[in-house]
Every structure is written in structure tokens, then in C-alpha cells.
Amino acid sequence: MTKKPIILTGDRPTGKLHIGHFVGSLRNRVELQNTGDYEPFIMIADMQALTDNARDPEKIRNSLFQVALDYLAVGIDPTKSTIFVQSQIPALNELTMIYMNLVSVARLERNPTVKHEIQQKSFKESVPAGFLTYPVSQAADITAFKATVVPVGDDQEPMLEQTREIVRSFNSAYHTDILVEPKGYFPPKGEGRIPGLDGNAKMSKSLNNCIYLSDDAETIKKKVMSMYTDPNHIHVEDPGQVEGNTVFTYLDIFADDKAKVQELKDQYTRGGLGDVKIKLYLNEVLQNILTPIRERREKFEQDPAKVYQILKEGSKKANQVAEKTLQEVRDAMGINYFN
Numbered sequence: 428m429t430k431k432p433i434i435l436t437g438d439r440p441t442g443k444l445h446i447g448h449f450v451g452s453l454r455n456r457v458e459l460q461n462t463g464d465y466e467p468f469i470m471i472a473d474m475q476a477l478t479d480n481a482r483d484p485e486k487i488r489n490s491l492f493q494v495a496l497d498y499l500a501v502g503i504d505p506t507k508s509t510i511f512v513q514s515q516i517p518a519l520n521e522l523t524m525i526y527m528n529l530v531s532v533a534r535l536e537r538n539p540t541v542k543h544e545i546q547q548k549s550f551k552e553s554v555p556a557g558f559l560t561y562p563v564s565q566a567a568d569i570t571a572f573k574a575t576v577v578p579v580g581d582d583q584e585p586m587l588e589q590t591r592e593i594v595r596s597f598n599s600a601y602h603t604d605i606l607v608e609p610k611g612y613f614p615p616k617g618e619g620r621i622p623g624l625d626g627n628a629k630m631s632k633s634l635n636n637c638i639y640l641s642d643d644a645e646t647i648k649k650k651v652m653s654m655y656t657d658p659n660h661i662h663v664e665d666p667g668q669v670e671g672n673t674v675f676t677y678l679d680i681f682a683d684d685k686a687k688v689q690e691l692k693d694q695y696t697r698g699g700l701g702d703v704k705i706k707l708y709l710n711e712v713l714q715n716i717l718t719p720i721r722e723r724r725e726k727f728e729q730d731p732a733k734v735y736q737i738l739k740e741g742s743k744k745a746n747q748v749a750e751k752t753l754q755e756v757r758d759a760m761g762i763n764y765f766n
């Protein structure tokens with residue numbers, strides 16, 4: 428039997444996951460998992476979450492459970508994917524220290540995603556060293572499993588580039604080929620990112636413009652009915668704008684009946700179609716997708732012991748794989764004095 432390509436991906440546990448995560452990467456992961464053509468590892472990146480939440484470990488602890496529920500709810504299946512917890516895999520930290528010496532500070536400071544986050548989080552002068560270097564730890568996450576496929580959102584491309592550079596530096600510095608270069612696996616163009624309910628380019632917890640996978644039916648409806656549309660579309664008979672209209676952006680992403688969406692768009696553009704109608708249709712589309720997810724989530728939520736058992740078993744398996752890679756890394760470097 429030939430070995431299946433390995434998938435490694437994950438999320439920082441800083442809150443519940445929302446439909447932005449769903450279209451950005453969760454959907455892809457479940458699809459890849461269900462092909463049976465890969466060996467997937469899905470990691471809850473609590474160490475990375477601590478790089479900007481060092482003083483709030485309680486939040487990370489709570490979110491870890493919430494993210495695990497979200498994973499199981501969307502269909503990540505522990506019999507097909509190994510779900511594990513980053514902090515329980517000591518080899519990742521050791522690999523990070525080793526890789527750190529192969530990356531310059533200037534290179535870390537050029538990472539566009541990290542740069543953007545630093546501005547957003549207003550660390551000002553006091554960016555934690557752990558935060559600046561998290562792309563190195565992410566390279567450890569990916570290479571420890573020799574993953575070649577990394578399903579993530581577009582904002583993670585700089586981390587993959589950094590990982591490939593580290594792989595090349597390592598292999599060339601220590602005359603080996605044990606580390607492998609990963610590729611990102613991104614959602615189709617235009618489908619990987621959804622705007623917030625308020626029309627902001629990004630759906631994000633801090634902007635308070637999300638629909639969570641755990642939201643109940645009533646909350647979803649309330650949120651949909653409050654969505655940003657076309658501010659100049661005041662009377663039903665007015666011609667409306669489809670472009671930049673968040674409701675239509677969501678319909679493009681979530682509705683299967685493309686012909687119906689096109690019909691609504693035409694009618695909206697001509698005038699004579701009210702916002703309430705398109706919102707009610709979007710509500711129906713979203714409820715159809717989110718109801719089974721929420722129901723699965725509630726079932727797991729009632730059995731925390733089972734959820735932690737899944738994480739524990741996954742972490743045990745992940746630990747063995749990462750440990751093996753670490754031994755190979757130590758051997759390649761000759762820091763294996765007592766073997």
C-alpha cells in the first residue's frame with residue numbers, strides 16, 4: 428500500500444468558530460477527509476493562541492472545548508482524522524527552537540499576516556517574542572507530520588512560504604531530505620472569505636459581526652434580518668445594488684440554487700424586490716446548512732468526557748508521529764550524543 432499524502436491544519440482556540448471559518452477552511456477539510464485519499468491531522472493550536480493571550484489561559488482552555496465541538500459538529504470524524512492539542516506535543520516546541528536559528532529576525536518582521544495582526548492588536552512597542560516567532564512554530568507543526576497538504580484560509584499563505592523556506596534551509600544545512608515542503612490548499616477564488624454581517628470585509632469575533640456555528644435558529648434569523656444590504660435601497664420599488672450587498676454575497680456562497688439567486692438579483696436590480704424577501708430566503712438557506720451542524724454539536728456538548736477522550740487519543744497518536752520526526756531531525760544534526 429502506498430502511503431497517503433498527509434494533511435495538517437488547525438485553528439487557534441480563542442473563541443467559537445463561525446461561518447467564516449466554515450467557508451474558509453472547515454468545509455474543505457471535511458471534503459478532503461471524506462475522499463479517503465489523505466491522512467488528516469487537525470490541531471487545536473493552543474500554544475499559538477497563547478502567543479497573544481498569555482494572561483488569559485482560561486479563555487484558551489474554554490475555547491479549546493468549543494473548537495473541538497465545532498470540529499465534530501461540521502463532520503470532522505475522529506475515525507478518519509486525528510484531532511489533537513498542540514500543547515500536548517512536546518516535540519513541536521523542540522523543533523521550533525531548532526528552526527528558530529534558521530530564520531532571521533528581519534524575515535519574521537516582513538511576514539505580511541503577522542505585520543497586519545501586530546497593527547490590529549495594537550501591541551505597540553511590546554510585541555511578545557512568541558508572537559513574532561509563531562510562524563516558526565507553525566513550520567514545526569506542519570513539518571513534524573511531514574504534511575504536504577495544508578487546507579487553510581488565504582491569510583495563511585505567508586506561513587506556508589516561511590515553512591518551505593525553513594524546510595529548504597534545514598535540508599541544505601544538514602545535508603538531508605527528511606523534511607518535506609507543504610502546499611496550501613485554498614478555497615476556490617471568491618468563496619473563501621465572507622464579509623461580516625455589517626458589510627465589513629472580514630467576519631471576526633472582535634468586530635461582533637459573526638454567525639457562529641453554535642447560534643440557535645432564532646439568533647441566526649435575527650442576525651440575517653439585521654444584515655447590511657444596499658443603503659440606498661429604501662423603497663421596495665427602488666432599483667437595488669447587488670454588488671457589495673452582503674445578503675447576495677452570502678447567497679452566492681451558500682445557496683445551491685444558482686438560477687434562483689440570479690433571478691432574485693435581476694429582480695432586485697430592476698426594483699420591486701424588498702430586502703426582507705431576500706433576507707428570508709437567505710435565512711432559509713443558512714438554517715438548512717446550520718441546523719444539522721448545531722444538532723450534532725449539542726449532542727457532543729452533553730458528553731464532554733467523550734470529547735476530551737477524542738482529543739486525548741488524537742494527541743497520543745500525534746505525539747508518536749512528531750516524536751519520530753524529532754528523532755530524525757536530531758540524528759540529521761548529530762545532536763543525538765547518547766544513542
Ligand code: TRP
Nearest residue numbers: 435436437438439472475565568
Ligand atoms: N495560524 C492558524 C490560525 O490562525 C492556526 C495554525 C497553527 C495552523 N498551526 C498551524 C494552521 C499549522 C495550519 C497549519 O488559525
